[in-house]
Amino acid sequence: MTYNFREIETKWQKYWEQNQTFKADQDSDKPKFYVLDMFPYPSGAGLHVGHPLGYIASDIYARYKRHKGYNVLHPQGYDSFGLPAEQYAIQTGQHPATTTAKNIDTYRRQLDQMGFSFDWSREVRTSSADYYKWTQWIFIQLFESWYDKSADKAMPITALVSLFSKNGNRDINAVCDADTPGFSSTQWAKFSEKEQQKILLKYRLAYLAEAEVNWCPKLGTVLANDEIVNGLSERGGYPVVRKKMTQWSMRISAYADRLLQGLENIDWTDSLKESQRNWIGKSVGALIRFDIVDHKSKIEVFTTRPDTIFGVSFMTLAPEHPLVKTITTETQKKAVEAYVLATTKRSERDRMSDVKTISGVFTGAHAVHPFTKAPIPIWIGDYVLAAYGTGAVMAVPCGDQRDHDFAKHFNISIPNIFKDVDISEAAFTEKSKTVISNSDFLDGLNFKAATKAAIDALVSLGQGERKINYRLRDAVFSRQRYWGEPFPVYYVDGLPKMIDIKHLPITLPEVEKYLPTEDGDPPLGRAEVWAWDTTKRAVVPNSKIDQTIVFPLELNTMPGWAGSSWYFNRYMDPQNTKEFASQKALNYWREVDLYIGGSEHATGHLLYARFWQKFLFDRGFLPVDEFAKKLINQGMILGTSAFAARIEGSNTFISEDLIDKQSVQYIHVDVSFVNASNEMDIAAFKAWRKDYGCAEFKTSNDGSFKVKREVEKMSKSKYNVVNPDAICETYGADALRLYEMFLGPLEQYKPWNTAGITGVFNFLKKLWKLYLNDSGLRITDNPPSKQALRILHKTIKKVTEDIESFSFNTAVSNFMIAVNELNAQKCNSRAVLEPFLVLIAPYAPHITEELWSQLGHKTSISSAEFPIFDPQYLIENSKNYPISFNGKMRFTLEMSLDFTREEIEKTVIENEKTIAQLEGRTPKKVIVVQGKIVNIVY
């Protein structure tokens, strides 16, 4: 019998499906374990070999946990709203739902052929109305909530309203807009309904506000900060400009500190936590208010160095700062206006890339130093960002390099307030070595003491207070797109109203074209049926809008991260029509125990999801406030691109080994035309790229044409994509699974090289032969040899350690070693080979299922529990030959396998005795390598 992987794999995939082997049962007395992958966006290109890496790892872990006796939830679904499907729809006119459904079919087929143990009965799709009904529901909850800083949690907005009517808002410690006015309970009662609603919007966690947003003209939509990379859109790489727009926002800033604190309690990688900490950007300092000479307003600045207050020699405002207009003196007006105009013209990207040029202008106005009362010139400079802090800084040129540069450039004085430090060339920024001088009551103090003293003094003057500032901004939640969740919102007299939960979902209307309309409105502006009838409580045609009964609906849709911010909770109870998930299901499954996905989501999905989780927890909808206990970032699998060299300015290609001094251009070549020796098939290349059909080729002496290789991200546009379908076809899913794991550590970035797969393929063939030969099963019920048992037990120990530490690569190596050793031992004992199969089952499920059934088992290996992973099993079964010995001394593994426990103990005791007698003292540690004492430590 030969190893016919194709037959075996289809057979068992069908078996698992028919028997619902992987259906997770909520009513179980087993302990639960929730293993989750980041669900994919179903793109038109299908999967390449890099995509399933994380799914294979999580699948192995899920299968392992089932063998260990856990009730495992291992679901999968699709993040199916998003830009690419919409871009495709704009180009082709096809409905995004159609292309999305088609792509999902492809994904499903590709996933199925790899033998994943997903519980597909729990599949979710963010674009299905059954699902986004609950996304809309969560949005309404956010709208109906505010953040109470005293309780440090979100509260229902009704509670806020009753507080307002009791005491107004003066005693309320809430996270709200900066321009919220103060009012008393009587004032509140006198406000009109509209005025009250406007004020409440300043408190809601989902709120509508005019804000500076990142507008991408090319994509015709706004983008969140995490969707912009180096001033360009993440998708497409188009320029992004700042624009004032009225948009829905999420008050994630309210959760800044808890998002930071929460990182302490979850097992995520340091680099990922660091990314999130960076993104949240907490800095501790003070808010200081400076009076302005001959002016009523004050300038507020945020600083982390209030200790340097006596070093202030000027102030700098961001060009966009509102005070710029009012404080500028007549004589400086022209210069200031010209400067402000020049900076607004520069794009965000220009401003970011050009950080070395110092520019600024004097306003003519002066601020007043809070202690010395000396006048301080107020400048404008574009090194100050409007979006951070208060958009204004107190400049201390001796203590901040940027201020130092600015002062030098404009010849502003640089007073020195540091003891025994030379600041003529550069600012002195080392907080820990700071000793203040020339600073009145702060003289002689260090950073910490001076900071405290300065803030205390400012507080007593009423000119400042302690303040924590965050870089994290509220997240813009509106997108001018079609293919996203519609808002459950209609507008009465310009104010948003939520549609009652009873009437959800509000489903996407049909539109003719998916482009934004000519006047820049979102595509939903084209929908003919898109108005809310408040009596019928239904979506009706726009033509019926009368502003008394029928009102316009929100035209924007929600961003891509809306649906992905809570899907892990939906898997717990995916068919529920009454709630997003039942309390029973939520309390049983609680949180994700192991989450696997890419690190590119560090400041997007993973931050937003934590935010929503904490919010839903606050409002009592969830039992835990962190959704994923442990998270692993799988590294990317890179492609090995091939490049043909073309002599510049000609149509002649030259073999890589012939390039001497010619200047050449490199052109991507499809990797399928290139063999392992980097030789390209010229005919295939010509047929592929018709435009190079008549090109000349300078080949090597042996007639071959060599190409250059380089490792890059795997992508269609780089022609270096390896399709898993082809691998499954030639080597099978088990070989693909093993090889992806064998390639290297899960977290690491590593290049794909198909050639190496023969190694694991041979392993599978050897494994097969270990159980079956030409005449059939070669397993006997004879008792196993001691050596064979040792091999088994050693492998159990190693592989269990490997999987618990997610070292899947070394686990595969250990299987290979074991198969070779069992082969050498000519082992055919059932007592060894049955448990051995169990070890491999999570990694190569199809071949192990087949061999398991060949061994005469009637039930699936995948659904069975085994005691071999229990630490007690090894202790019981390897009594005669300790797998490891953790006594006073440590021995190499080889030694522990070569000697029995009695022998080892004897040696140790004898050696100790001898040494003690010889030296007259007792050794602390005796180092034994290969049975020989190499050193003694006292």
Added chain:
RNA sequence: GCGCACGUGGCGGAAUUGGUAGACGCGCUAGCUUGAGGGGCUAGUGGGAAUUAUUCCCGUGGAAGUUCGAGUCUUCUCGUGCGCACCA
């Protein structure tokens, strides 16, 4: 600039967490076998030197340190990747 991660053969990568560096696989070399579409088996494979039951020296980006002992710990330095970036 700040932060995080990493640096081991021709390649992907191991190393019991401070104890024989290079496991396992690819590739390569030699021999056997002829399966004949991608083979199978055996042996060898870090570098160098003398010599073949082998032996010796060097070797984990570089320099120093701790230690009986360092790929592993500490400091400095060089290089690569990622994140943030005029963040006050």
